[in-house]
Amino acid sequence: VNGETIHVVGGGLVGPLAAVFLAKRGYKVELYERRADMRKGKVEAGRSINLVVTPRGLVALDRVGLKEKVLKLAIPLEGRMLHDVKGDLTYVAYGHKEGEVINAVSRGLLNILLLEEAEKLDNINLHFQHKCTGYDITGKTLTFLNESTGREEKISAGIVIGTDGAFSAIRRAMLDKVPNFNYAQDFLEHGYKELVIPPAADGTHRMKSGVFHIWPRGDFMLIGIPNIDGSFTCTLFFRYDGAESFAKLKTREDTLAFFKKFFPDTLDLMPTLADDFAANPVGSLVTVKCGPWNVGGQVLIIGDASHAIVPFYGQGMNTGFEDCTALGDILDSGEKDWAVIFRKLYEARKDNTDAMADMALQNFVEMRATTADPKFQLKKQVGFELENRYPEKFIPRYSMVMFHPEIPFAEAKRLGDAQEKMLDELCANINDPSQVDWAQAERLLKKMGA
Numbered sequence: 135v136n137g138e139t140i141h142v143v144g145g146g147l148v149g150p151l152a153a154v155f156l157a158k159r160g161y162k163v164e165l166y167e168r169r170a171d172m173r174k175g176k177v178e179a180g181r182s183i184n185l186v187v188t189p190r191g192l193v194a195l196d197r198v199g200l201k202e203k204v205l206k207l208a209i210p211l212e213g214r215m216l217h218d219v220k221g222d223l224t225y226v227a228y229g230h231k232e233g234e235v236i237n238a239v240s241r242g243l244l245n246i247l248l249l250e251e252a253e254k255l256d257n258i259n260l261h262f263q264h265k266c267t268g269y270d271i272t273g274k275t276l277t278f279l280n281e282s283t284g285r286e287e288k289i290s291a292g293i294v295i296g297t298d299g300a301f302s303a304i305r306r307a308m309l310d311k312v313p314n315f316n317y318a319q320d321f322l323e324h325g326y327k328e329l330v331i332p333p334a335a336d337g338t339h340r341m342k343s344g345v346f347h348i349w350p351r352g353d354f355m356l357i358g359i360p361n362i363d364g365s366f367t368c369t370l371f372f373r374y375d376g377a378e379s380f381a382k383l384k385t386r387e388d389t390l391a392f393f394k395k396f397f398p399d400t401l402d403l404m405p406t407l408a409d410d411f412a413a414n415p416v417g418s419l420v421t422v423k424c425g426p427w428n429v430g431g432q433v434l435i436i437g438d439a440s441h442a443i444v445p446f447y448g449q450g451m452n453t454g455f456e457d458c459t460a461l462g463d464i465l466d467s468g469e470k471d472w473a474v475i476f477r478k479l480y481e482a483r484k485d486n487t488d489a490m491a492d493m494a495l496q497n498f499v500e501m502r503a504t505t506a507d508p509k510f511q512l513k514k515q516v517g518f519e520l521e522n523r524y525p526e527k528f529i530p531r532y533s534m535v536m537f538h539p540e541i542p543f544a545e546a547k548r549l550g551d552a553q554e555k556m557l558d559e560l561c562a563n564i565n566d567p568s569q570v571d572w573a574q575a576e577r578l579l580k581k582m583g584a
């Protein structure tokens with residue numbers, strides 16, 4: 135053991151993975167989590183029932199030998215299945231190369247796996263029901279409410295890593311006390327509600343399972359992601375207020391009429407729709423940008439605590455996992471000074487997480503509105519064809535973000551913005567990929583600097 139103890143606050147998805155990265159390099163880790171131990175009974179799992187793990191997340195998991203274990207829990211998704219208002223289906227692949235899939239997993243099972251792997255290591259101690267209520271930066275002391283005893287505990291903590299999520303207590307302490315700490319939070323006018331399509335009587339999925347289902351309706355959308363138990367978790371992204379909004383759906387009848395009008399093909403699949411809709415909460419969707427993420431070598435925030443993003447690229451957790459990869463790389467370079475390690479991490483990640491936050495917001499428009507536009511599908515096909523013809527020069531932005539962890543997010547955004555303009559020009563006057571003017575495409579690629 136390196137003799138240094140690192141106090142990790144937050145045992146969600148990023149905290150236990152960061153702890154494993156540190157412990158495998160010989161550091162002692164004390165990890166504190168507000169909730170009770172999820173392995174011992176049914177406790178609320180967090181922000182969504184299932185989520186997708188993408189290759190960026192898999193890189194981090196692979197570094198600590200967990201990739202295959204996570205993939206065993208996952209259903210690979212190869213593309214989007216778009217449902218129109220009549221119930222007609224259109225399939226759009228995510229990529230067009232072997233293995234270009236994303237992986238649906240249960241958040242609860244993934245969190246349990248990460249906690250178990252952390253617990254297996256002798257130099258990690260897990261403390262549940264420890265809610266961080268304060269962090270004194272000057273006195274280097276963490277305060278917890280121990281929710282099993284009701285007592286307050288003060289812990290002297292030389293090095294702290296905050297992985298306590300979008301509403302981080304560690305970040306709040308930095309905001310209160312650190313001069314020149316920048317902070318912005320931005321809530322969407324849409325919230326989300328989770329619903330369920332239960333398995334069929336024989337335990338199988340009631341819709342095609344290896345795809346991500348989307349019901350794009352312009353200003354709002356419903357999505358459906360399969361679970362390994364045969365069910366789908368569906369999520370309605372919808373305005374809080376306005377003509378079509380959560381505020382307008384007050385009764386069971388309102389809900390059923392709304393679904394009948396906009397998502398008629400789901401009605402038979404969701405026998406408990408009206409009850410679930412009334413019972414389940416509406417969650418908020420926030421983007422957080424802040425910086426610097428560290429105070430010297432004393433405290434660092436990573437994961438949602440430093441860069442919460444909206445979920446429309448399925449990259450929030452994956453981005454947090456990428457923070458762990460970057461931390462591991464810096465530690466492996468032999469750097470021992472925590473002030474340098476934390477600063478380097480911030481410098482390596484900040485532009486990339488900001489870019490991912492912006493792309494996630496842009497993708498909301500793509501998912502809820504543009505996917506239903508025939509031009510969107512044409513542009514996708516032309517993008518794939520460009521990748522086939524000029525693999526060194528053109529990788530569609532979606533593929534860069536999802537399937538190319540070696541391309542940093544900021545670079546994917548920069549190239550992606552230029553590609554969008556290029557595809558708009560190439561597809562302006564055509565209806566079919568066979569009509570593309572390839573001489574024009576080459577000129578535009580040159581102009582893009584590709």
Ligand SMILES: Cc1cc2nc3c(=O)[nH]c(=O)nc-3n(C[C@H](O)[C@H](O)[C@H](O)COP(=O)(O)OP(=O)(O)OC[C@H]3O[C@@H](n4cnc5c(N)ncnc54)[C@H](O)[C@@H]3O)c2cc1C
Nearest residue numbers: 144146147148168185186266298299437438448450451452
């Ligand atoms: C609807 C929805 C769908 C999503 N889908 C995806 C997806 O498909 N793919 C993807 O990559 N990301 C997705 N995300 C984003 C993803 O959920 C987050 O990015 C991810 O959970 C961040 O991990 P984290 O460990 O930083 O924070 P969290 O997972 O939020 O964990 C924080 C932990 O800290 C604990 N905690 C909080 N406060 C305290 C305190 N004061 N003291 C002690 N402990 C505390 C919490 O109990 C929690 O366990 C989605 C988000 C939403 C809302």
